[in-house]
Amino acid sequence: MIRATSVLALAAAAAVPWVQARVDGALGAFRAQDEVLYLWKGSQVKRMVPGFEHLAADLYWLRTVQYFGGERVFAKDKRFDVLYPLIEITTTLDPRMEIAYRYGAVFLAEQYPIGAGRPDLGIAVLERAVQNNPASWRLHQELGFFHFVYRRDAKRAAEVLVEASRIPGAAFWLKNLAAEILGKGGERDIARRMWREMLEQSEGALRENARIHLMALDAADAVDLLNGRVALFRERMGRLPRDLGELTAAALARGPLVDPAGIPFEYDSQTGKVAVSRTSYLRRDDLMGETR
Amino acid sequence: MVAVAANTFRETVRERVLYNLVFFAILMTLCGLLLGQLSIRQDEKIIKDIGLAAMELFGHVIAIFIGIALVSKEIERKSLYPLLAKPLSREELFLGKFAGLGFTLLVNVGAMAAGLFATLLVTRGEADPALLKAVFAIYLSLLLVVAIAMLFSAVTSTALAAVCTVCLVLAGRFSDVVRNMKQVAPGVPDRLVDFLYFALPNFRNFDLKDKVTYGEFVPWHVLGWITLYNVVYITVLLGIGLACFRRKEFQ
Numbered sequence: 084m085i086r087a088t089s090v091l092a093l094a095a096a097a098a099v100p101w102v103q104a105r106v107d108g109a110l111g112a113f114r115a116q117d118e119v120l121y122l123w124k125g126s127q128v129k130r131m132v133p134g135f136e137h138l139a140a141d142l143y144w145l146r147t148v149q150y151f152g153g154e155r156v157f158a159k160d161k162r163f164d165v166l167y168p169l170i171e172i173t174t175t176l177d178p179r180m181e182i183a184y185r186y187g188a189v190f191l192a193e194q195y196p197i198g199a200g201r202p203d204l205g206i207a208v209l210e211r212a213v214q215n216n217p218a219s220w221r222l223h224q225e226l227g228f229f230h231f232v233y234r235r236d237a238k239r240a241a242e243v244l245v246e247a248s249r250i251p252g253a254a255f256w257l258k259n260l261a262a263e264i265l266g267k268g269g270e271r272d273i274a275r276r277m278w279r280e281m282l283e284q285s286e287g288a289l290r291e292n293a294r295i296h297l298m299a300l301d302a303a304d305a306v307d308l309l310n311g312r313v314a315l316f317r318e319r320m321g322r323l324p325r326d327l328g329e330l331t332a333a334a335l336a337r338g339p340l341v342d343p344a345g346i347p348f349e350y351d352s353q354t355g356k357v358a359v360s361r362t363s364y365l366r367r368d369d370l371m372g373e374t375r
Numbered sequence: 376m377v378a379v380a381a382n383t384f385r386e387t388v389r390e391r392v393l394y395n396l397v398f399f400a401i402l403m404t405l406c407g408l409l410l411g412q413l414s415i416r417q418d419e420k421i422i423k424d425i426g427l428a429a430m431e432l433f434g435h436v437i438a439i440f441i442g443i444a445l446v447s448k449e450i451e452r453k454s455l456y457p458l459l460a461k462p463l464s465r466e467e468l469f470l471g472k473f474a475g476l477g478f479t480l481l482v483n484v485g486a487m488a489a490g491l492f493a494t495l496l497v498t499r500g501e502a503d504p505a506l507l508k509a510v511f512a513i514y515l516s517l518l519l520v521v522a523i524a525m526l527f528s529a530v531t532s533t534a535l536a537a538v539c540t541v542c543l544v545l546a547g548r549f550s551d552v553v554r555n556m557k558q559v560a561p562g563v564p565d566r567l568v569d570f571l572y573f574a575l576p577n578f579r580n581f582d583l584k585d586k587v588t589y590g591e592f593v594p595w596h597v598l599g600w601i602t603l604y605n606v607v608y609i610t611v612l613l614g615i616g617l618a619c620f621r622r623k624e625f626q
Contacts, residue, residue, distance in 0.1 A: 130552070133548035133549055133551075133552075133579075134578065134579070134582050134584075136585070137424045137428070137585050137588060138424045138425060140424075141414070141420070141425070144417060145410070148413065148414060148415055149413070179589055180417075180420075182415060182417055287415060288415060
């Protein structure tokens with residue numbers, strides 16, 4: 084009896100990897116875990132962990148990062164439904180966790196599928212951030228940037244930047260920037276200046292995000308330039324160029340006509356419009372058709 | 376009393392309390408190595424948060440279960456009788472046991488703090504000495520838990536003492552909720568709210584973790600006041616516990 088049981092147990096043990104391989108084959112090697120939140124409010128979670136709020140905030144922050152990364156990198160149909168509640172819970176448990184506000188706002192505001200495509204929620208996160216951390220000029224500065232870059236609300240952006248400039252230790256250029264915004268300077272130039280500041284002040288993913296935004300602005304400038312050259316070509320030749328190669332042949336453009344990511348620009352020979360390629364991660368619909 | 380305390384220390388160490396330190400050290404090291412990659416630039420904060428929270432959590436578990444076992448198990452096993460037959464007063468026995476477990480917890484918390492600082496140094500984090508203020512506050516809270524556990528173990532059975540201690544400690548952690556009870560239940564009389572707020576052990580007093588993690592200065596007078604609160608509350612608990620223990624009939 085004991086011998087038979089042992090043989091059966093050994094056979095079953097040997098069968099486990101075989102069955103697991105079949106399960107992997109049926110469901111795919113990577114199976115994204117369905118994200119479930121049992122508690123949707125930071126205040127509810129806070130009541131569950133008296134005295135351990137910061138530890139819980141850390142765990143929720145780790146979950147936020149893993150959730151966002153998992154959806155962005157692995158998921159086929161990217162969904163960010165749980166992102167805002169996770170950030171809300173994290174920042175309610177630890178209202179001083181600046182990194183959660185800053186990264187969380189970027190995760191939410193970036194256009195889909197790079198981010199959740201919800202700049203309104205990104206701004207809501209930063210509004211809470213400045214409310215909870217009134218002495219942090221950096222959070223105020225980022226809120227101002229977000230109002231300008233994602234909402235095109237120059238008035239509110241300038242107001243927030245002026246508020247930021249009044250905080251002790253704030254950067255001296257915040258007031259000038261606010262004045263420039265209100266002076267209706269070129270939107271793209273102001274956005275470039277903001278992203279440059281972000282690039283200089285940030286590290287890691289935020290720095291990389293700022294670098295990509297600067298490249299996208301350069302790509303938009305290059306598109307404007309090429310559209311001007313197409314118009315010049317039409318003036319000279321009386322017709323639209325058939326492709327961008329004709330611009331080079333006519334000495335109206337030089338070098339490979341690619342965006343800063345190395346992807347060729349798109350050209351519509353019917354309308355004569357040049358655009359950043361749909362396949363390029365530098366394409367920003369909000370920058371299309373806007374001038375410097 | 377010193378002899379009882381020393382004996383209690385040896386006894387509690389034999390209860391494999393120190394094994395949790397090894398577990399703690401491994402957990403901390405793993406956290407330090409792994410979390411830096413999982414979180415975004417929050418590794419140092421997470422190490423501090425996990426280190427202090429684990430110290431408090433493990434400490435509470437040790438304080439509750441060993442604190443209860445100190446008296447009630449000895450009563451249940453009847454191993455207390457030979458001790459009482461010796462020229463040793465019940466006060467000396469009771470307070471000696473408290474002091475012994477207090478010393479065990481001191482060693483325990485000290486080793487855990489050393490593990491936390493070692494992890495911070497290995498991961499090139501800031502081993503801020505101000506963290507010791509939070510460690511001290513945690514130690515005070517553990518002494519209070521031991522006093523609660525010993526009080527209940529002197530008046531009831533092991534199982535019931537465990538349940539009562541856990542409930543009272545949990546209630547004490549919600550003291551801020553008790554204080555703001557009127558906001559959700561306006562009909563509750565003020566006196567009842569005040570009574571509950573002042574009668575329950577206020578474990579929120581000892582929570583300095585958040586402050587030290589963010590490098591906020593904790594004034595020395597705050598430490599002084601929470602130490603005084605701890606001394607006063609423990610005196611009350613041990614006084615009641617001792618009175619019950621003195622009157623207890625052992626058959």
